Amino acid sequence: MTNHQNSSKEAASRGLLQAISRYLGSDVAPEWRRAAEATPRHRFLPGRVWLPSEDGGLERCDREREPERWFATAYADEAVVTQINDGQEPEDLSDALPSSSASAPxxxxxxxxxxxxxxxxxxxxxxxxxxxxxxxxxxxxxxxxxxxxxxxxxxxxxxxxxxxxxxxxxxxxxxxxxxxxxxxxxxxxxxxxxxxxxxxxxxxxxxxxxxxxxxxxxxxxxxxxxxxxxxxxxxxxxxxxxxxxxxxxxxxxxLDLRLFRDVVMNDHVPAESTTARSPWAIADSPIETQFAFGHRLGDLWYAWHHDPDLDDVETRLWVATTDGGSWAAVDSDGTDNAERYTVWQHGPRRVWDEVEAAHQWWLDNGRPGPDRFxxxxxxxxxxxxxxxxxxxxxx
The missing domain is CATH 3.40.50.150 (Vaccinia Virus protein VP39)
Structure with a gap:
């Protein structure tokens, strides 16, 4: 490595340690600073990594083709995707899914x-x-x-x-x-x-x-x-x-779950009801709400469905169990601050009722955040x- 390359590496390492200190709110402990200085991060990244693209997907960054960008990536305080699709790289990167990464320093x-x-x-x-x-x-x-x-x-x-x-x-x-x-x-x-x-x-x-x-x-x-x-x-x-x-x-x-493959079947006949609770208050809410749901609802997951090609439905929120046995859908026609939303539920569990109960529990307990759990x-x-x-x- 040339003197110029050494000096660039040292400057990048110092800049990264400063960024880490800002994040931690204090200087990196001396023993970990010494470890970081002896363990340059760029030496642990593969020659090809995947970076966020403008369309929200991933794009390749190769050390040989883009050495400056690759090196800057190594010393940015960001996670770096180092493998996609369990090592089976697809021809079309729109199918790329991160499967291994270097965590943010x-x-x-x-x-x-x-x-x-x-x-x-x-x-x-x-x-x-x-x-x-x-x-x-x-x-x-x-x-x-x-x-x-x-x-x-x-x-x-x-x-x-x-x-x-x-x-x-x-x-x-x-x-x-x-x-x-x-x-x-x-x-x-x-x-x-x-x-x-x-x-x-x-x-x-x-x-x-x-x-x-x-x-x-x-x-x-x-x-x-x-x-x-x-x-x-x-x-x-x-x-x-x-x-x-x-x-x-x-x-x-x-979990490899897909709504219309594993959960919602053509022969399902869901029960219809309404709710005053906005689907956005449930699934587009702060971390405090979501964290509580994760601990109260256990095996439930959700997915948004925009423009579902249904009359008078602009957005649908799906909630389902991980075994695919029960599900709910909450519909919005796009009206701002609607008073009621249509609810469809199927299966032995009424999962939307469980969601509403969890939300009420969170409100009744003072809207707890992660530090109270x-x-x-x-x-x-x-x-x-x-x-x-x-x-x-x-x-």
């Missing part, structure tokens, strides 16, 4: 802070990705104390190559992260770089009493929430959420709670 360092690490601690990382996070952990704790697991063989190969090229040698495993890695257990910390809809029991079992599990959480309703659980000696774990975050869902937790794991399952674990319900 600010969230990487926020999670490292939340881990509250000390020398000698052993860490299991779920979701190796590019290997960047494992490298930072290895710099701080030593290779022998870091185990990282990734389900995709091609991603594992890239991460191993990146780590080796940068002088790191943690234990890198190709496998299903939801199972953890018992061969190196117990761990002081387990950290996931993908979101989950339920915390795998194995992660709790492989963590020492007093240890912590840090995981991005999501539900079928909403993607967002960073959960830090403290593991207890009786096999339970409990903790609260911090500020919003969004990660790719763990592959083994994915928590989750407790027991051998029997997981329970969400508001303000205190005693005020809980099963998820």
């Amino acid at each position: 600010s969230i990487v360092f926020r999670m490292l802070d939340l881990l509250d690490l000390a020398p000698g601690m052993r860490v299991l990382e779920i979701g190796t990705g590019t290997g960047f996070n494992a490298a930072l952990l290895s710099h701080r704790l030593g290779d022998v104390n870091v185990t990282t697991i990734e389900i995709d063989p091609a991603v594992v190969e890239l991460a191993r190559s990146n780590l080796k090229a940068n002088g790191y040698d943690p234990t890198v495993v190709c496998g299903d992260g939801s199972l953890g890695w018992s061969a190196e257990a117990p761990y002081d910390r387990v950290v996931a770089t993908c979101s989950v809809q339920h915390v795998p029991r194995t992660w709790i079992e492989q963590t020492r009493p007093g240890g912590a599990v840090l995981v991005p959480w999501e539900s079928p309703w909403i993607c967002g929430g960073l959960l830090r659980l403290t593991v207890k000696g009786d096999g339970t774990a409990t903790g609260r959420y911090t500020a919003d975050s969004a990660f790719m869902l763990m592959r083994t937790h994915r 928590g989750l407790t794991m027991t051998p029997e399952g997981q329970r969400a709670w508001l303000d205190h674990p005693a005020n809980s319900w099963p998820l």
